[in-house]
Amino acid sequence: MPSNQFCQPPRPGASSPIQEHAFRGGPIITAIETVIPHDIMAGLVLLRIHTDAGSIHGQPVIGHGESYYLPQAVAAVLHDWMAQRLLGADALAIESHWRFLYERCASFGGFGAEMRAISAIDLALWDIAGQMLQQPIWRLLGGPVRDRVPVYNSCGGPFYGRRSQNALQSQGWPGHGASGQPGPLEDNWKSQHAAADLAEELLAEGYSAMKVWTLDQLYQAEGGHYLRPDALRQAFRQLQEVRDRVGDRIEIMFDGHGFFSLPAALKICEAIRDLRPLWLEDVLRPDCLESLEILRQRGGVPLAISEMLVTRESYRRLLQRQAADYVMADPTWVGGISETRRIAELAQLDNIPTLMHDCTGPLTLFSGIQVAAAVPNVMWQETVRAHIRTLYPLLIDTNIEIVAGQALLPESPGLGTRLLPELFQADQPGYRISRL
Numbered sequence: 001m002p003s004n005q006f007c008q009p010p011r012p013g014a015s016s017p018i019q020e021h022a023f024r025g026g027p028i029i030t031a032i033e034t035v036i037p038h039d040i041m042a043g044l045v046l047l048r049i050h051t052d053a054g055s056i057h058g059q060p061v062i063g064h065g066e067s068y069y070l071p072q073a074v075a076a077v078l079h080d081w082m083a084q085r086l087l088g089a090d091a092l093a094i095e096s097h098w099r100f101l102y103e104r105c106a107s108f109g110g111f112g113a114e115m116r117a118i119s120a121i122d123l124a125l126w127d128i129a130g131q132m133l134q135q136p137i138w139r140l141l142g143g144p145v146r147d148r149v150p151v152y153n154s155c156g157g158p159f160y161g162r163r164s165q166n167a168l169q170s171q172g173w174p175g176h177g178a179s180g181q182p183g184p185l186e187d188n189w190k191s192q193h194a195a196a197d198l199a200e201e202l203l204a205e206g207y208s209a210m211k212v213w214t215l216d217q218l219y220q221a222e223g224g225h226y227l228r229p230d231a232l233r234q235a236f237r238q239l240q241e242v243r244d245r246v247g248d249r250i251e252i253m254f255d256g257h258g259f260f261s262l263p264a265a266l267k268i269c270e271a272i273r274d275l276r277p278l279w280l281e282d283v284l285r286p287d288c289l290e291s292l293e294i295l296r297q298r299g300g301v302p303l304a305i306s307e308m309l310v311t312r313e314s315y316r317r318l319l320q321r322q323a324a325d326y327v328m329a330d331p332t333w334v335g336g337i338s339e340t341r342r343i344a345e346l347a348q349l350d351n352i353p354t355l356m357h358d359c360t361g362p363l364t365l366f367s368g369i370q371v372a373a374a375v376p377n378v379m380w381q382e383t384v385r386a387h388i389r390t391l392y393p394l395l396i397d398t399n400i401e402i403v404a405g406q407a408l409l410p411e412s413p414g415l416g417t418r419l420l421p422e423l424f425q426a427d428q429p430g431y432r433i434s435r436l
Contacts, residue, residue: 027128033434044071045072059418067117136412149381153384156384219259303324330358332367362395388402397417
């Protein structure tokens, strides 16, 4: 069957054996709805896919999805292009829709907003499938392979990712997290000024690992190429206090957000080696795999690579070059639950563990947990406790539950949570709807 015939939506007045077979019995997509929650997280685009399936146990069958960064562009791709494929189509033809949309994106190198749009759609379609079958997604994926998912705390604060008070359209620059200020859950500020206190606080809550962004401040002060020895010592002084006070009871990871060149990255590896980090993440941008290969060979510090990769082929080449000790994937950037699972199983062939990224919206976290519950190769799920406790309740009706540093598996059908319906109001900035 030609690739452009994968479960094509029927044209008005037209039918074919392929279409009749493809659409037999599945719920039909009737509307695609998006909104950008400017007053909560201005970088998010939230998606609802409506169907004609009615309600099950009093809940309408609506699929929920999201993605992050340049939300206006993602919404445009969804409504102006991908809606033509989806409206009137079978909502359960998940793989068919994924492949069709991916192939069209690949035809013109569209792996930015297009891949984020595919990711949001994929989450929503899996959510619909779970609701129709009254099962959590991890069961549809063949899980469980574990009862709980280990998590670590990434040291963001309550306002990381929130818009400026003075700019409705501002969402900040990716990876340039503000230091924050003293106060409850201000983990980024505390990791720079009272890291040992933060480590003890996290241990008391049951967390066994913390990821810090102190390299952001090093980059802002020194640039990405030449790093003075005294600046390096100052940047890691707080983390040395963590080791002095709690020893190895807590793991430490460093996120470099891709700011540094290879010579600077090697200097950073030398400076943090005695801190025994679990990994160094994205100290280089992953656009040159040869540089990552050199860093892994010479740095002497385990590397986690990379939430910045957005295609399975990029991960395949990374693994082929043996340039990573861990691979990290974000379900709402790489192609949704479908592609995240494939990436994790690809890494499993090389005996390289997979890490789930989340420092954005709640459905990213829920989708990572769904994959982690069904794929043995997933090692850890990133969480930001400040987001879980302050931002996510403003977006979803059921939050993730973390006990003793582990996330409990969602038991409700589909993703296990739903975006709050009051977010989707026509008078909200960035609201759009496309109907059948």
